[in-house]
Amino acid sequence: MTSLYQELETQTFRLAVAQFEEAAERLGLDGNLRERLKLPQRALIVSVPVRMDDGNVKVFPGYRVQHDTSLGPSKGGVRFHPDVNLGEVAALAMWMTWKCALAGLPYGGAKGGVRVAPEKLSRAELQRLTRRYTSEILPLLGPEKDIPAPDVGTNAQVMAWMMDTYSQEVGYAVPGVVTGKPLAIGGSLGREDATGRGVTAVILEVLRHLGLEIARTTVAVQGFGNVGMHTARILHEAGAKVLAVSDAKGGVYSSRGLDIPTLRSRYQSHVRPLQECGMGEFISNDDLLQLECTILVPAALSEQITENNAARVRCRILAEGANGPTTMAADRILEENGVFVIPDILANSGGVIVSYFEWVQDVQKYFWKEQDIRDRLHEIITAAFQRTLAFSQAKKVSLRMAALMSGIDKIGQAHTVRGLYP
Ligand code: GLU
Numbered sequence: 001m002t003s004l005y006q007e008l009e010t011q012t013f014r015l016a017v018a019q020f021e022e023a024a025e026r027l028g029l030d031g032n033l034r035e036r037l038k039l040p041q042r043a044l045i046v047s048v049p050v051r052m053d054d055g056n057v058k059v060f061p062g063y064r065v066q067h068d069t070s071l072g073p074s075k076g077g078v079r080f081h082p083d084v085n086l087g088e089v090a091a092l093a094m095w096m097t098w099k100c101a102l103a104g105l106p107y108g109g110a111k112g113g114v115r116v117a118p119e120k121l122s123r124a125e126l127q128r129l130t131r132r133y134t135s136e137i138l139p140l141l142g143p144e145k146d147i148p149a150p151d152v153g154t155n156a157q158v159m160a161w162m163m164d165t166y167s168q169e170v171g172y173a174v175p176g177v178v179t180g181k182p183l184a185i186g187g188s189l190g191r192e193d194a195t196g197r198g199v200t201a202v203i204l205e206v207l208r209h210l211g212l213e214i215a216r217t218t219v220a221v222q223g224f225g226n227v228g229m230h231t232a233r234i235l236h237e238a239g240a241k242v243l244a245v246s247d248a249k250g251g252v253y254s255s256r257g258l259d260i261p262t263l264r265s266r267y268q269s270h271v272r273p274l275q276e277c278g279m280g281e282f283i284s285n286d287d288l289l290q291l292e293c294t295i296l297v298p299a300a301l302s303e304q305i306t307e308n309n310a311a312r313v314r315c316r317i318l319a320e321g322a323n324g325p326t327t328m329a330a331d332r333i334l335e336e337n338g339v340f341v342i343p344d345i346l347a348n349s350g351g352v353i354v355s356y357f358e359w360v361q362d363v364q365k366y367f368w369k370e371q372d373i374r375d376r377l378h379e380i381i382t383a384a385f386q387r388t389l390a391f392s393q394a395k396k397v398s399l400r401m402a403a404l405m406s407g408i409d410k411i412g413q414a415h416t417v418r419g420l421y422p
Contacts, residue, residue, distance in 0.1 A: 004039055005017075005038070005039060007086070008039070008040075008043075008086060008087045008090045009087060010085055010086075010087030010088055010091075011087075011303060012087060012088045012091040012092075012302050012303065012324060013087035013088065013090055013091040015091065015302070015303065015324055015327060015328065016090075016091035016092075016094045016095060016324065017038050017091075017094075018328050019328065019400070019404055020034075020037065020038055020094065020404070020408065021034070021038065022328075022401065022404075023401055023404035023405045023408050024037070024408060026395075026397065026401065026405060027405050027408060027409055027412070029408065029409075029412050030412070030416070032420075033412055033415055033416070036415070037068070037094075037408070037411065037412075037415075038094075039090075040065045040066060040067045040090050040093055040094070041066050041067060041068055041069060041074075041108075042065070042066045042140070043063065043064075043065040043066075043086065043089075043090060044063065044064045044065075044136075044137055044140060045061065045062070045063055045086065046061075046062045046063070046064075046133065046136035046137060047059050047060075047061065047062070047136070048060045048061070048062045048114055048129060048132050048133045048136060049132065050125060050128050050129045050132060051128060052125055053122050053124060053125060060114050060115055060116045060129065060133075061084075061114070061115045062112070062113065062114040062115075062133045062136060062137070063084070063085075063086055063089045063112060063113050063114075064089075064110065064111075064112040064137040064140055064146070064148075065086070065089045065090045065092075065093040065110060065111055065112070066093065066108065066109075066110045066140065066146055067090070067093035067094045067096065067097045067108065067109040067110065067111075068097040068108040068109055068411060069108040069146075070108060070411060070414040070415055070418060071100070071101065071106055071107060071108055071410070071411070071414050072105075072106040072107045072108060073107060073108070073142070073143070073144050073145050073146055073147055074093075074096075074097075074107065074108040074109060074110035074145070074146045074147070075096060075100055075105070075107040075108070075109065075110060075146075075147050075149070075179075075352060075355065075356075076092065076093055076096035076109055076110040076111040076112070076148070076149065076151075076352075077092075077111060077112070077148065077149045077150055077151025077152075077154070077180075077351075078111075078112040078113060078114075078133075078148045078149070078150070078151055078154050078158070078162075079092070079111070079112070079113040079114075079151040079152045079153055079154065080113065080114050080116050080118040080129075080152070080153035080154050080158075081113065081115070081116075081117070081118075081152050081153045081301075082115060082116065082117045083115070083301075084113035084114060084115040084116075085115065088113070088302070089111045089112065089113045090111075091302075091324065092111035092113075092151075092323055092324075093109050093110050093111040094109060095109065095323050095324065095344065095345055096108075096109030096110060096111060096352070097109030097407070097411060098345050098403070098404055098407030098408060098411075099344075099345040099346075099348075099349050099352060099407065100352060100407075101406070101407040101408075101410040101411050102345055102346060102349065102384055102388070102403055102406050102407040102410075103349045103352070103353055103356075103380055103381070103384050104380070104384070105352065105353065105356045106356075107147075107352075107356070108411075110146050110147075110148075111151070112133075112137065112148055113151075114129065114133050116129060116153075118153045118154075126158070127161050130154075130158050130161040130162060130165075131161055131162075131164075131165045134161070134162045134165040134166060135165055135169065138165075138166065138169055141166055141177055142166075142174075142177060143174060143176035143177050143359065143362070143363065147176070147177060147178060147179060147355070147359060148162060148177075148178045148179075149178060149179045149180040149351070149352070149355050150180040150226065152225065152301070155180075155226070156180055156181055156182045156187065156192070157182070159178045159179070159180045159181045159182075159187075160181055160182050160185055162177070162178045163175060163177055163178050163181055163185060163186075166178075173185075175362040176359050176362035176363050179191065179355035179356075179358040179359055180351075180355060180358070181358070186358075186361070186362045187358060188354060188357055188358035188361055188367075188368070188373060189367075189368070189369070189370040189373055190354055190357075190370050190373035190374055190377070191351075191354045191355065191357075191358055192226070192230075193226075193230040193233075193234065194350045194351050194353065194354035194355075194373075194377060195226065195227045195230065195231075195321065195348050195350045195351035196226075196227055196228075196229070196230025196231040196232075196233065196234050196321075196350070197230065197234055197350055197374065197377060198347070198348065198349060198350015198351065198353065198354075198377060198381045199227070199231045199297065199299075199319055199321050199347050199348060199350065200231060200234040200235055200238060201350070201377070201378050201381050201382055202319065202342055202346060202347050202381060202382070202385050203235070203295060203317065203319050203342070203347075204238070205382055205385050205386070206317055206319075206340060206342060206385075207317075209389065210316070210317075210340065212294065212316070214235075214238050214239045214240055215239040215240075216294075217240045217241070217293075217294035217295055218240070218241045218242075218243050218257075218292075218293040218294050218295070219232070219235050219236075219240045219241065219242045219243060219293060219294065219295045219296075219297065220242075220243055220244040220245075220288050220289075220291045220293045220295075220296050220297070220315070221235075221242065221244070221245045221246070221297045221299055221321075222245075222246050222251075222285060222288055222289060222296075222297065222298045222299060222300050222304065222322075223246065223247065223297075223298070223299035223300030223301075223321065223322065224245050224246065224247045224251075224267060224274060225247075225299070225300070227299040227321040227322070227348065227351075228245065228297065228299035228300065228321060229245075229264060229267070231297050231299055231319075231321055232245050232258075232260050232264075232297075233260050233261070233264060235295070235297075236257075236258075236260040236261075240294075240295070241256075241257035242257055242258050242260055243255065243257060243258070243291060243293055244258070244280070244283050244288050244291055244293075245258065245260075245263070245274065246274060246283065246285050246288050246300075247272070247273055247274050248273075248285075248300070249273035249274070249275075250273065250274070250275060250282060250283065250284050250285055251274050251275070251282075251283050251284075251285065251288055252274050252275055252277065252279055252280035252281065252282065252283065253280050253281050253282070253283035253287075253288070253291070254279070254280035254281070258279060258280055259279065262279065263277055263279055266278070266279075285300075285304075286309065289304065289305060289309060289312075289313060290309065290312040290313060290314060291314065291315075292314040292315075293314070293315050293316075294315065294316050294317060295315060295316070295317045295318075295319060296313065296315035296317070296318050296319070297318075297319045297320075297321045298318070298320060298321060298322050298325035298326075299321030299322050300322050300325070301322060301325070302322065302323060302324035302325055303324065303325065303326075303327055304322070304325045304326070305318070305325055305326040305327070305330045305334070306327045306329065306330050307327065307329035307330055307333065309330075310326075310329070310330035310331075310333035310334055310337075311333050311337070313334060313337075313339060315339060316339065316340060317339070317340045317342065318334060318339050318340070318341045318342065319342045319347045320341070320342060320343055320344035320347045320348065321344075321347060321348050322344065322348070323344050323348065324344060325344065326341065331398070331400060335398060340399075341398065341399060341400060342385075342399065343399055343400035343403045343404070345403050345404070345407060346381075346384060346385060346388055346399070346403045349381060349384065350377055350381055353377050353380050353381060354373060354377055357373055357376065357377075387406065388402045388403050388406060389402075391405070391406055
């Protein structure tokens with residue numbers, strides 16, 4: 001083990017590396033490549049001093065990690081959350097590399113984050129934090145170098161501030177430096193709900209594969225942020241009965257199914273937490289994960305389904321909207337129990353796929369219709385699912401292993417033909 005590995009070693013990083021090592025072993029990946037690919041290519045740690053509204057200065061730790069750039073600029077979100085640390089960001093960056101490769105995008109993987117609770121900041125403080133973080137990681141960024149996007153705790157407004165900070169520094173507007181921006185500055189139609197739309201498209205393919213009908217399915221969604229809320233909404237529109245949804249403080253449950261559009265509009269008008277929205281009964285996040293349902297969508301944080309609760313997970317299909325929600329020990333239990341797991345790097349890839357469309361539109365300065373975006377997203381993500389399913393059947397491995405192996409194999413080939421510099 002190298003010392004860099006030890007510095008990164010947190011639970012989430014260990015999970016990402018353990019998944020990588022199993023996939024690399026099955027692929028027979030060259031040992032030198034394995035040593036390189038289990039570590040990031042670059043990792044930058046920054047201090048982000050912010051003048052708070054009361055006049056005091058607080059300093060927040062920030063990170064940007066680029067796991068691999070062999071296929072193109074690195075791509076991945078920025079997370080503002082109190083638990084952010086270097087190991088977690090490095091794990092998330094590695095998953096972005098496999099995710100982009102699996103979808104066939106010309107990108108490597110990256111991730112960034114600031115250890116901060118954004119809901120505790122005023123809008124002005126959030127803007128100052130975002131701008132200072134952007135300026136600290138600026139040497140790494142650029143539309144041909146590294147392209148951030150929203151993730152947990154960030155949104156289109158945060159991307160607008162990042163785009164503006166970068167553009168002010170270089171002296172001209174560079175919309176392609178971030179994706180997930182507002183439409184007014186070169187954002188893309190269909191980016192906002194792209195991850196949820198992608199999760200739903202893959203679920204519909206899986207239902208067809210298993211011979212199940214959407215109108216007879218029940219759904220539970222953990223997380224009511226960008227991914228969870230749109231997934232619940234689009235599955236509800238497609239005819240599924242959504243039994244439960246939750247946010248960080250717990251959720252709501254109704255055996256007759258929740259009225260998701262009403263719940264969404266109350267939640268968006270800041271009736272929070274969810275159980276204050278006056279619909280359904282309270283359900284804890286632990287109970288939600290153990291609800292009997294057809295489709296369970298963890299769409300919050302990592303390591304939610306572990307060896308401690310996996311045996312009590314009672315869904316037919318587990319669709320990972322979040323990154324890394326299932327540990328490897330839990331994976332084995334779910335497999336024994338016949339749960340069909342749609343792995344994160346496949347299930348939630350709709351976000352980065354439409355980010356790619358946004359970047360292509362920015363670079364070409366030619367914007368597409370929403371229907372074109374939806375059609376192309378559908379085409380790419382369903383093809384990725386079909387390829388991964390065929391691979392898993394041919395190699396007799398889980399869908400997760402098949403997805404990881406496909407992504408890792410592409411990166412391995414790129415490294416091999418490019419050769420080791422110098
Ligand atoms: N944060 C999202 C993810 O984890 C999107 C990344 C992107 O669009 O670059 O996939």
